[in-house]
Amino acid sequence: MDRLSHAGFNDPMTAQTDSPVLVIGGTGKTGRRVAARLRERGVPVRIGSRSGTPPFEWKDRATWAPAVHGASAAYVAYSPDLAVPGAPEAIADFARVALDGGTRRLVLISGRGEAEAQRAEQELQASGADWTIVRCSWFSQNFSEDFLRDAVQAGELALPVGDVPEPFVDADDIADVAVAALSDDRHIGRLYELTGPRLLTFEDALGEIGAATGRDIRLTRVSEAAFTRELAGHGMPADMISLLRYIFKEVLDGRNASIADGVQRALGRPARDFRDFALSAAAAGAW
Numbered sequence: 001m002d003r004l005s006h007a008g009f010n011d012p013m014t015a016q017t018d019s020p021v022l023v024i025g026g027t028g029k030t031g032r033r034v035a036a037r038l039r040e041r042g043v044p045v046r047i048g049s050r051s052g053t054p055p056f057e058w059k060d061r062a063t064w065a066p067a068v069h070g071a072s073a074a075y076v077a078y079s080p081d082l083a084v085p086g087a088p089e090a091i092a093d094f095a096r097v098a099l100d101g102g103t104r105r106l107v108l109i110s111g112r113g114e115a116e117a118q119r120a121e122q123e124l125q126a127s128g129a130d131w132t133i134v135r136c137s138w139f140s141q142n143f144s145e146d147f148l149r150d151a152v153q154a155g156e157l158a159l160p161v162g163d164v165p166e167p168f169v170d171a172d173d174i175a176d177v178a179v180a181a182l183s184d185d186r187h188i189g190r191l192y193e194l195t196g197p198r199l200l201t202f203e204d205a206l207g208e209i210g211a212a213t214g215r216d217i218r219l220t221r222v223s224e225a226a227f228t229r230e231l232a233g234h235g236m237p238a239d240m241i242s243l244l245r246y247i248f249k250e251v252l253d254g255r256n257a258s259i260a261d262g263v264q265r266a267l268g269r270p271a272r273d274f275r276d277f278a279l280s281a282a283a284a285g286a287w
């Protein structure tokens with residue numbers, strides 16, 4: 001018995017047709033996991049990304065209808081981030097295109113404590129789609145599969161952070177919730193707020209990764225200006241730098257320093273702890 005059926009959910013998708021599920025961002029941290037889980041269940045998957053077939057590009061609305069054509073449902077991960085200006089309008093427009101093409105079931109991954117992300121959620125809720133919103137705290141996998149990975153590997157993170165704790169959430173939990181939502185109509189109209197089970201400062205998180213890897217990984221607190229200079233020096237584009245500044249300055253100001261119960265509510269089991277993430281990422285050779 002898998003974890004979802006253990007949680008008491010039926011799984012109409014395994015008994016379903018050839019219609020694919022469109023997984024937008026299907027090569028990214030969460031989408032890759034969503035796609036893998038769907039395929040394990042025998043559900044056909046179409047990857048929605050610039051490298052997909054057909055290609056899907058958020059900046060080019062002409063690519064949306066061909067990508068969603070004939071899909072039974074869609075997992076919607078907006079790039080680069082739902083926090084950027086224009087994201088709510090894109091989500092509203094995408095929902096319209098999907099509904100016009102007959103795809104009603106839309107599962108949106110969203111961010112906690114971000115004004116634009118919450119506006120995008122409202123657009124989806126008002127769209128007429130059969131929606132589920134998976135609103136997440138910071139992903140643990142930012143340390144192992146994204147922009148923090150190289151610095152962790154080098155043994156030092158220079159970040160403009162204080163001692164504000166964050167309940168880092170595991171992308172495997174996010175994917176489990178998204179697949180449950182894509183698989184069971186009882187999740188329609190639900191907003192799940194997903195966090196890990198424990199609040200950790202960045203120093204705590206690096207301590208866990210250090211213990212898992214047997215290495216010393218230091219946190220150096222730097223000013224916002226020094227952080228920005230460092231990113232620019234590594235060739236990061238200006239819009240990504242401004243997104244990270246926003247996230248470190250505003251979203252990590254303590255507003256999200258609380259645990260939410262979305263994993264438990266959606267799956268009937270507790271969220272995975274950061275220590276388990278660190279141990280399995282270390283064992284898989286992330287750093």
Ligand SMILES: NC(=O)c1ccc[n+]([C@@H]2O[C@H](COP(=O)([O-])OP(=O)(O)OC[C@H]3O[C@@H](n4cnc5c(N)ncnc54)[C@H](OP(=O)(O)O)[C@@H]3O)[C@@H](O)[C@H]2O)c1
Binds near residue numbers: 025058059111
């Ligand atoms: N990271 C966090 O801590 C966090 C927390 C809460 C919410 N979120 C939300 O999570 C979402 C990102 O999900 P993720 O972290 O799983 O993705 P990700 O790892 O950032 O991967 C991005 C995915 O989107 C595709 N992509 C990139 N640019 C694209 C474009 N212009 N048009 C179409 N596809 C594009 C990429 O594939 P190609 O390169 O092939 O196009 C890839 O599949 C964002 O909406 C963000 O707001 C993130």
